[in-house]
Amino acid sequence: MLAAHGLTKHFRAGQFRAGGRRVSGRSPARAIHAVDGVDLELHRGQVLAVVGESGSGKSTVARLLAGLIPITDGQVLLDGAAVRLRGRRAFRAYVRRVQMIFQDPFGSLNPVHPVRYTLTRALRLHRRQSTGGTLRGAELEAALTELLERVHLTPAARYVDKFPHELSGGQRQRIAIARALAADPEVLLADEPISMLDVSIRLGILNLLADLRDRLGIAILYITHDIASARYFADRTTVLYAGQVMETGDSESVTQAPLHPYTRLLVASAPDPDDLAGAGAAAVRDRGTGGEPPSLVDPPPGCRFAPRCPYATDVCRTETPELIEVTPGRAAACWGYSTREDRPAVPATEGAST
Numbered sequence: 593m594l595a596a597h598g599l600t601k602h603f604r605a606g607q608f609r610a611g612g613r614r615v616s617g618r619s620p621a622r623a624i625h626a627v628d629g630v631d632l633e634l635h636r637g638q639v640l641a642v643v644g645e646s647g648s649g650k651s652t653v654a655r656l657l658a659g660l661i662p663i664t665d666g667q668v669l670l671d672g673a674a675v676r677l678r679g680r681r682a683f684r685a686y687v688r689r690v691q692m693i694f695q696d697p698f699g700s701l702n703p704v705h706p707v708r709y710t711l712t713r714a715l716r717l718h719r720r721q722s723t724g725g726t727l728r729g730a731e732l733e734a735a736l737t738e739l740l741e742r743v744h745l746t747p748a749a750r751y752v753d754k755f756p757h758e759l760s761g762g763q764r765q766r767i768a769i770a771r772a773l774a775a776d777p778e779v780l781l782a783d784e785p786i787s788m789l790d791v792s793i794r795l796g797i798l799n800l801l802a803d804l805r806d807r808l809g810i811a812i813l814y815i816t817h818d819i820a821s822a823r824y825f826a827d828r829t830t831v832l833y834a835g836q837v838m839e840t841g842d843s844e845s846v847t848q849a850p851l852h853p854y855t856r857l858l859v860a861s862a863p864d865p866d867d868l869a870g871a872g873a874a875a876v877r878d879r880g881t882g883g884e885p886p887s888l889v890d891p892p893p894g895c896r897f898a899p900r901c902p903y904a905t906d907v908c909r910t911e912t913p914e915l916i917e918v919t920p921g922r923a924a925a926c927w928g929y930s931t932r933e934d935r936p937a938v939p940a941t942e943g944a945s946t
């Protein structure tokens with residue numbers, strides 16, 4: 593449905609502090625290499641997880657795919673056609689097909705408007721184009737009820753006149769999802785949709801998204817720092833580090849038998865892969881995964897993970913590895929899987945957490 597080839601985003605680093613010093617306006621322009629040459633594909637009726645630590649570029653990937661920020665280089669394709677978002681019309685038409693769900697359901701819903709207003713606005717905005725007339729009366733009520741039922745907020749009458757502050761975090765996120773569904777999208781981009789929710793209701797939201805994937809055939813991008821939830825929820829998983837793809841494959845293999853030394857570190861930092869309570873992700877945040885991600889202003893040459901990698905050799909520090917297909921459908925950007933004579937010796941499955 594949606595694909596990115598060589599997706600790249602460099603932000604201007606005008607405000608960047610180097611060694612505590614603000615880089616002056618007269619310094620040569622420096623760029624933050626937030627996303628560099630990322631390839632990914634979203635398929636109808638499938639979930640792709642993009643996993644990585646904070647600052648790895650996950651949200652930037654989602655914002656680029658949503659058309660919210662301009663891309664520096666690379667291409668986005670929707671149903672095989674190159675996406676060009678010049679002008680309001682083109683953007684609207686795109687957004688109708690590709691909708692985004694944000695992390696903070698309270699921040700993304702206007703507190704002064706009840707559910708009815710939020711959903712009616714979304715329905716009218718997107719459905720006018722397809723039906724020609726403005727949705728109103730019994731037809732509008734039926735559409736509102738259907739939307740609320742799709743996100744399992746039933747009976748709809750109980751929720752339709754509520755304000756965001758009268759709803760729980762999970763219910764608010766369901767309204768945000770309903771608003772996205774009002775456009776009848778083919779793709780949902782979900783940027784950490786459960787990370788701000790109470791642990792007890794996270795599973796419910798993931799199950800709802802899985803249900804939409806299965807029943808409506810929607811392609812879903814699931815951005816998360818929690819590799820355990822990727823295993824549970826996503827068909828395929830792509831691991832991002834310092835703006836580049838380190839590994840990609842079916843979620844079960846990526847999380848249970850990771851190929852890339854970075855993925856192994858991530859998995860090893862999540863003590864219980866079935867742990868949706870987020871303890872694993874918390875461990876990554878609290879203890880770190882050993883070492884720091886590199887500067888994105890001056891990314892190291894070669895593999896960006898090399899400075900932290902226990903197996904790195906000279907080739908890793910000087911030449912950037914391409915994604916190498918290790919088995920069908922599974923690839924790792926690691927010289928350890930190349931046929932080079934001077935490749936590093938990456939052990940077979942060491943670090944897999946089962």
Ligand SMILES: Nc1ncnc2c1ncn2[C@@H]1O[C@H](COP(=O)(O)OP(=O)(O)OP(=O)(O)O)[C@@H](O)[C@H]1O
Nearest residue numbers: 603624626644645646647648649650651652653888
């Ligand atoms: N508008 C911006 N201007 C400058 N730099 C930015 C901007 N947005 C993001 N960045 C930088 O790009 C890099 C990637 O950020 P991004 O938010 O995509 O990472 P992330 O993996 O989503 O992290 P988190 O999980 O903390 O949200 C970071 O170094 C960030 O500081």
